[in-house]
Amino acid sequence: MPLATKYTIFGALPEEKLMKNLLIIGGVAAGATAAARARRLDNDVTITLLEAGADVSFANCGLPYYLGRDIAYRSSLILASEETFHDQYRVKVHTNTQALSIDRETKQVKARNTKTGEESLFPYDALILAQGGKPIVPPLPGVDKSHVFQLWTLDDMDRMDRYITEKEPKKAVVVGGGFIGLEMVEALSKRGIAVTLVEMAGQVMPNLEGEFAGMLTKELQDYGVKLKLGKSLQAVEDTCVRLNDGTAVDTDFVLLSVGVRPTLQLVKEANLELGSCGGLKVDEHLRTSDPSIYAAGDMIEIHQTVSGNMVRLPLAGPANRQGRIAAENALGGDHVYKGAMGSSIVKVFEVAAGSTGLSLKGAKDAGFDADAVVVHKASHTAYYPGSEKVSLMLIWDKATKKVLGAQVAGRVGVDKRIDVLATAIAGGLTIEDLAELDLAYAPPFNSPNGPVNMAAFTAINKQTGFSPSILAQEFEQFVLEQTPIAIDLRDPISYAKANLRGTNNLSQNVLRENLDRIPKEHTILLISDDGQKGHVALRMLKGAGFDKVYNLSGGYISLERHARAVGFEHLSVGLFPTERKTVNERKEDASEGLGTESACEADEHGPLILDVRTPMEFAMGAYPGAINVGLDSLAEWAQTIEDKNREILIYCASGARSSYGMRMLKQMGFTNVENGGGLHDMMARR
Numbered sequence: 001m002p003l004a005t006k007y008t009i010f011g012a013l014p015e016e017k018l019m020k021n022l023l024i025i026g027g028v029a030a031g032a033t034a035a036a037r038a039r040r041l042d043n044d045v046t047i048t049l050l051e052a053g054a055d056v057s058f059a060n061c062g063l064p065y066y067l068g069r070d071i072a073y074r075s076s077l078i079l080a081s082e083e084t085f086h087d088q089y090r091v092k093v094h095t096n097t098q099a100l101s102i103d104r105e106t107k108q109v110k111a112r113n114t115k116t117g118e119e120s121l122f123p124y125d126a127l128i129l130a131q132g133g134k135p136i137v138p139p140l141p142g143v144d145k146s147h148v149f150q151l152w153t154l155d156d157m158d159r160m161d162r163y164i165t166e167k168e169p170k171k172a173v174v175v176g177g178g179f180i181g182l183e184m185v186e187a188l189s190k191r192g193i194a195v196t197l198v199e200m201a202g203q204v205m206p207n208l209e210g211e212f213a214g215m216l217t218k219e220l221q222d223y224g225v226k227l228k229l230g231k232s233l234q235a236v237e238d239t240c241v242r243l244n245d246g247t248a249v250d251t252d253f254v255l256l257s258v259g260v261r262p263t264l265q266l267v268k269e270a271n272l273e274l275g276s277c278g279g280l281k282v283d284e285h286l287r288t289s290d291p292s293i294y295a296a297g298d299m300i301e302i303h304q305t306v307s308g309n310m311v312r313l314p315l316a317g318p319a320n321r322q323g324r325i326a327a328e329n330a331l332g333g334d335h336v337y338k339g340a341m342g343s344s345i346v347k348v349f350e351v352a353a354g355s356t357g358l359s360l361k362g363a364k365d366a367g368f369d370a371d372a373v374v375v376h377k378a379s380h381t382a383y384y385p386g387s388e389k390v391s392l393m394l395i396w397d398k399a400t401k402k403v404l405g406a407q408v409a410g411r412v413g414v415d416k417r418i419d420v421l422a423t424a425i426a427g428g429l430t431i432e433d434l435a436e437l438d439l440a441y442a443p444p445f446n447s448p449n450g451p452v453n454m455a456a457f458t459a460i461n462k463q464t465g466f467s468p469s470i471l472a473q474e475f476e477q478f479v480l481e482q483t484p485i486a487i488d489l490r491d492p493i494s495y496a497k498a499n500l501r502g503t504n505n506l507s508q509n510v511l512r513e514n515l516d517r518i519p520k521e522h523t524i525l526l527i528s529d530d531g532q533k534g535h536v537a538l539r540m541l542k543g544a545g546f547d548k549v550y551n552l553s554g555g556y557i558s559l560e561r562h563a564r565a566v567g568f569e570h571l572s573v574g575l576f577p578t579e580r581k582t583v584n585e586r587k588e589d590a591s592e593g594l595g596t597e598s599a600c601e602a603d604e605h606g607p608l609i610l611d612v613r614t615p616m617e618f619a620m621g622a623y624p625g626a627i628n629v630g631l632d633s634l635a636e637w638a639q640t641i642e643d644k645n646r647e648i649l650i651y652c653a654s655g656a657r658s659s660y661g662m663r664m665l666k667q668m669g670f671t672n673v674e675n676g677g678g679l680h681d682m683m684a685r686r
């Protein structure tokens with residue numbers, strides 16, 4: 001019996017038009033976008049949207065930020081309603097209406113109102129499926145307990161919010177260290193809950209290179225989040241969770257955030273073809289195996305544009321754009337969807353980390369002869385307030401020099417570098433194009449050669465053999481195979497704080513003076529703070545006839561982060577101490593104020609040792625007995641010194657600012673001033 005005889009029919013077709021009824025199942029990112037786009041394209045078509053949940057077009061990406069109270073008003077998350085869709089777009093929205101089956105022959109969808117139980121038939125000429133996915137709930141004992149949550153809808157958020165307000169949990173376990181898990185760690189911490197993060201992989205954000213996950217790891221540790229990495233959940237009990245290593249973690253709140261599964265029951269029952277990655281198969285017009293049915297969003301699989309491989313990318317950007325294109329094509333358009341790169345970004349407390357295109361491993365797995373470098377460069381000129389290091393890995397194809405991917409992490413300016421690099425990849429730019437990319441610069445925004453340009457220079461230096469380097473992730477294998485002489489070029493204070501056991505600490509100038517003591521036939525591996533001084537020293541050694549010299553790309557910063565996130569089997573890499581941060585009182589920025597500070601009691605009879613770096617640099621470590629007088633306060637300070645013949649030794653980071661300071665003091669009549677150079681040079685004097 002044809003279904004139509006048994007059920008109410010909404011919006012029966014007028015005979016004379018080809019395209020009368022556009023039906024959409026799913027009313028959030030892809031579905032809502034498709035409905036709005038369809039109306040803008042066609043004023044006459046009847047558009048009906050079925051949404052199983054109580055809300056359409058809500059901002060699911062904003063849910064963690066409301067729970068953490070970064071977003072103050074729940075209503076800000078509601079982007080549209082049944083009424084606004086009708087008033088603005090003449091789209092008939094049926095919320096609380098679950099599509100139950102698709103009759104492809106008669107082109108009708110059967111749906112049930114979940115409140116009234118009433119079943120109805122919705123005819124279509126073209127159908128767009130935008131059903132998204134659902135969070136995976138692992139089949140483990142106790143996951144159905146009332147203190148166990150997932151976050152996907154406004155209802156989920158409200159349930160969690162109520163529970164936190166009413167029950168005031170003190171401890172939470174978040175299972176899953178991906179995007180939503182990490183955002184929720186921050187949100188729960190902001191609600192005053194002590195959080196333990198359990199992640200089955202050996203690192204947080206498994207899609208990131210180890211050293212980039214390492215920066216997030218340190219931030220989580222600084223904020224007191226307990227990490228259980230490489231561990232999986234076995235059971236939830238009333239007051240704890242049990243892990244696969246036999247341990248238990250006390251908790252009164254559990255969030256499961258272990259991935260998303262596409263919602264495919266309807267399409268399976270309708271015998272639509274599935275793809276190779278477990279998603280719904282669509283062609284380049286986002287058409288399923290049924291020419292009248294299109295699909296968009298988390299439920300489909302698409303081409304990763306760099307590798308060409310099929311992937312599932314459950315992200316809001318692609319879902320929205322696919323919704324637009326599916327609408328256009330469902331109405332008879334010819335818009336080809338090229339796929340997506342998978343650009344993504346996450347913020348954890350004050351650190352952001354993101355990626356675009358392929359990871360190094362992803363690029364190699366896809367068959368590219370790929371290489372990579374890491375730089376840590378100022379987000380904007382270091383002398384302008386607020387500058388922070390941006391860490392950037394650039395991945396390229398050695399055969400074509402085309403950029404294949406990038407990962408970026410830092411506290412400032414991460415998003416813009418990811419976006420520039422995503423655009424570069426989309427445009428097929430090479431590392432040489434990137435090196436010459438003309439990006440906007442003024443001190444508050446960038447450097448004349450910002451992180452993107454610098455990464456490209458570094459990549460070219462590696463590609464051409466001008467400056468061979470290895471990555472932190474390759475470090476252990478390199479050391480085991482080549483048994484190099486490892487020289488740590490950092491200043492002795494930084495070296496003492498954390499180092500790789502077995503390395504020699506020789507600052508750059510000392511290195512120059514000791515070249516004849518280094519065996520030329522041996523492989524030499526240079527480690528500097530961030531890789532930059534290692535490159536300079538490498539060129540010096542090459543110029544002096546050393547052949548087998550390598551620089552550690554990204555320097556000790558990269559090595560430490562990789563060790564923190566992933567660890568080394570045979571190497572002992574010292575970690576930087578964690579800082580104590582809380583969500584309410586962030587760590588004070590030491591650069592505020594230009595007061596005078598002393599590293600320890602100055603010697604009354606010896607020379608006055610002046611450190612003219614910023615208070616922040618000074619706080620990181622200084623020459624014993626030095627007093628910190630910023631260059632800007634130097635003249636004022638000098639006026640307080642009566643004895644113009646007093647011996648003064650002045651230094652900074654590199655010798656440049658101290659040379660300026662020395663001139664200043666001499667002009668003021670001081671007769672016995674010496675420029676001690678950089679901190680490296682000063683420490684070498686000891």
Ligand SMILES: Cc1cc2nc3c(=O)[nH]c(=O)nc-3n(C[C@H](O)[C@H](O)[C@H](O)COP(=O)(O)OP(=O)(O)OC[C@H]3O[C@@H](n4cnc5c(N)ncnc54)[C@H](O)[C@@H]3O)c2cc1C
Pocket residue numbers: 025026027028029030031050051052053060061062063064097098099100130131132133151152153179180263266296297298299313314315316317319
């Ligand atoms: C907490 C959270 C944070 C996120 N943060 C980000 C982020 O920062 N950046 C990012 O890129 N992505 C983020 N995402 C992912 C992003 O929201 C999704 O990729 C996007 O919403 C997918 O859109 P979609 O339309 O395919 O599916 P959805 O938005 O999930 O919508 C699918 C809708 O279909 C409905 N539906 C399913 N089956 C039926 C049926 N049979 N009948 C009727 N209706 C049905 C569902 O009820 C659902 O409302 C986040 C997701 C969540 C949950």
